Amino acid sequence: MAFTTPDAFTTRPTLRGSFGMAASTHWLATATAQSVLERGGNAIDAAVAAGFVLHVVEPHLNGPGGDLTGLYATDATGVRVFMGQGAAPARATIEHYRDVEGLSDVPGAGALAAAVPGAVDAWLWLLAEHGTWELDEVLAYAIRYATDGHPVAPAVVTTIERIAPLFRSHWTSSAALWLDAEGNAPRPGQIITNPAYAQVLLRLLAAGPDSGTRVARIEAARAAWKTGFVAQAMEAFAATPHRHSDGRDHAGVLAASDLADFQPGDEDPVTFDFRGYTVAKTGPWGQGPVLLQMLAILEAYGRLHGLADEHLDPSTAFGIHVIVEAEKLALADRDAWYGDPAFVDVPLATLLSADYAEARAALIGERASAELRPGSPDGRPPVELKGEIGAGKTGLVDDIDEEPEETDAGLELPTDSTGQTRGDTCHLDVIDAWGNVVTVTPSGGWLQSSPTIPELGFCLGTRLQMSWLDESSQSALRPGARPRTTLSATFVSDSEGAPLLTLGTPGGDQQDQWQLPALLRILVGRWDPQAAIDAPAFHTTSHLSSFWPRVWEPAGLIIEGRVGESVLAELRERGHRITVPGDWSLGRLSAVGREPATGTLWAAANPRGVQGYAAGR
Numbered sequence: 165m166a167f168t169t170p171d172a173f174t175t176r177p178t179l180r181g182s183f184g185m186a187a188s189t190h191w192l193a194t195a196t197a198q199s200v201l202e203r204g205g206n207a208i209d210a211a212v213a214a215g216f217v218l219h220v221v222e223p224h225l226n227g228p229g230g231d232l233t234g235l236y237a238t239d240a241t242g243v244r245v246f247m248g249q250g251a252a253p254a255r256a257t258i259e260h261y262r263d264v265e266g267l268s269d270v271p272g273a274g275a276l277a278a279a280v281p282g283a284v285d286a287w288l289w290l291l292a293e294h295g296t297w298e299l300d301e302v303l304a305y306a307i308r309y310a311t312d313g314h315p316v317a318p319a320v321v322t323t324i325e326r327i328a329p330l331f332r333s334h335w336t337s338s339a340a341l342w343l344d345a346e347g348n349a350p351r352p353g354q355i356i357t358n359p360a361y362a363q364v365l366l367r368l369l370a371a372g373p374d375s376g377t378r379v380a381r382i383e384a385a386r387a388a389w390k391t392g393f394v395a396q397a398m399e400a401f402a403a404t405p406h407r408h409s410d411g412r413d414h415a416g417v418l419a420a421s422d423l424a425d426f427q428p429g430d431e432d433p434v435t436f437d438f439r440g441y442t443v444a445k446t447g448p449w450g451q452g453p454v455l456l457q458m459l460a461i462l463e464a465y466g467r468l469h470g471l472a473d474e475h476l477d478p479s480t481a482f483g484i485h486v487i488v489e490a491e492k493l494a495l496a497d498r499d500a501w502y503g504d505p506a507f508v509d510v511p512l513a514t515l516l517s518a519d520y521a522e523a524r525a526a527l528i529g530e531r532a533s534a535e536l537r538p539g540s541p542d543g544r545p546p547v548e549l550k551g552e553i554g555a556g557k558t559g560l561v562d563d564i565d566e567e568p569e570e571t572d573a574g575l576e577l578p579t580d581s582t583g584q585t586r587g588d589t590c591h592l593d594v595i596d597a598w599g600n601v602v603t604v605t606p607s608g609g610w611l612q613s614s615p616t617i618p619e620l621g622f623c624l625g626t627r628l629q630m631s632w633l634d635e636s637s638q639s640a641l642r643p644g645a646r647p648r649t650t651l652s653a654t655f656v657s658d659s660e661g662a663p664l665l666t667l668g669t670p671g672g673d674q675q676d677q678w679q680l681p682a683l684l685r686i687l688v689g690r691w692d693p694q695a696a697i698d699a700p701a702f703h704t705t706s707h708l709s710s711f712w713p714r715v716w717e718p719a720g721l722i723i724e725g726r727v728g729e730s731v732l733a734e735l736r737e738r739g740h741r742i743t744v745p746g747d748w749s750l751g752r753l754s755a756v757g758r759e760p761a762t763g764t765l766w767a768a769a770n771p772r773g774v775q776g777y778a779a780g781r
Contacts, residue, residue: 275416
């Protein structure tokens with residue numbers, strides 16, 4: 165059976181050229197990256213400059229108090245994981261959260277949910293190690309947008325409007341930054357500034373102007389962030405009680421010493437060979453290997469049933485059914501077995517093995533599963549998965565890294581089945597003519613995460629909500645352990661080991677689910693990248709949400725209506741509980757790559773949300 169061919173129509177062309185390419189979730193970040201390339205910077209310089217711009221122009225999706233993960237490659241390094249995920253603070257113990265704070269879960273908003281902010285330190289580390297530009301050149305773009313302003317995107321306004329009651333009643337420092345004197349949110353397109361964050365960046369630059377080398381100047385800025393005024397302001401803020409998502413006031417546990425102890429850097433990726441390609445992801449301290457498990461299960465399903473490609477086709481009801489069932493099995497294993505390998509034994513080799521994949525693939529039947537079914541790698545029984553079946557945060561939207569909303573009961577995380585974008589994460593990809601490639605997914609520290617730290621102009625993140633207050637969990641809250649982040653960019657190399665493409669998307673638990681169909685269309689169906697990104701997307705909600713309050717929807721399937729009524733009807737007959745949020749509502753993929761035969765560079769970006777763009781020549 166032939167793989168479905170794409171429609172002739174695409175929303176925009178796949179950009180192709182030989183100089184350099186960039187793609188991201190915001191046009192100003194893409195333009196920044198391309199500007200750096202045009203001025204002689206490499207892909208690392210471009211990505212770092214764009215990353216700091218994303219702090220300013222997508223503050224509802226990421227911030228300096230957040231985190232990031234990604235992958236990069238240079239001729240000297242090969243493919244490496246870029247690790248900017250901060251760990252749990254030293255005082256973040258299960259006993260403190262349970263016995264002192266009286267919590268059963270890590271809150272979804274407020275400083276108790278904050279891991280060590282890793283994004284800024286990681287960006288600076290990457291620039292020092294593999295960039296070529298001076299720090300002041302790289303930060304100039306973000307400083308200008310924070311000082312002189314930029315037109316605020318409608319999605320930012322929507323988020324501020326939804327959270328404004330909380331700002332007015334409890335998070336008054338956030339109200340001072342994001343609301344006007346009458347307590348109103350800005351209008352879409354209005355020029356907004358963040359002078360406090362601009363001053364932070366200027367003070368980082370002032371930390372080392374007389375240092376002897378480019379790297380020394382960057383290291384001076386890192387020291388100012390980790391041990392100087394930024395770390396001290398964060399500690400003072402965290403110590404001040406404020407409203408959390410349980411409707412009570414708590415103080416956080418983050419200390420300046422936690423920032424000083426954090427070390428970003430790079431790691432070996434976890435890889436899986438698929439159809440002659442090598443797919444690279446983060447380790448199991450993130451959800452990255454879940455995509456590799458999905459591919460392994462799908463390949464095993466084909467072997468078991470003597471199939472070629474038809475079970476990999478995300479345009480047919482049969483293909484969607486098999487893909488979704490494989491996703492459920494891999495996500496159940498993620499929830500049961502993933503964690504920081506420095507603290508727990510993750511049976512990753514077994515989880516990615518052919519024999520284990522075949523055992524998992526044998527569980528895929530003709531009808532949709534409505535169970536949580538983690539496996540038993542190496543005969544180890546999984547910890548029981550616990551989650552509430554309900555209408556809370558079920559992933560019915562494009563944006564799973566959600567924000568709090570004030571109610572009489574406290575702060576709750578709303579569900580919206582309309583597909584309306586409310587905020588989640590960012591993504592960017594950059595490739596240059598010298599062979600450098602970067603793919604990064606920054607997140608956390610959203611304006612809706614916790615109150616703004618006034619002298620810094622940003623807030624702390626909420627990544628600890630992915631940790632369990634259960635000692636038996638692989639992802640239990642442990643001081644110094646990285647919470648199991650959902651940030652999950654992808655790096656694909658060809659049969660010769662040369663970089664072929666990178667891609668990623670916002671979307672929390674959905675990140676790998678939205679990447680998988682695009683990868684299958686590009687690698688198996690030989691689709692044009694932009695057509696693969698434009699094509700209808702889908703994801704299952706039949707798994708535990710990584711985010712507070714950990715709900716799930718048995719047999720839930722969220723799918724764009726463009727798949728067609730006949731496909732939807734067959735999926736319903738197979739037992740999937742279908743929600744159609746709209747025709748263009750799921751995912752914000754972007755990607756860059758290189759065509760092996762010609763060396764031509766390309767880039768593609770998602771049209772959903774009318775915000776992501778690619779650029780290049």
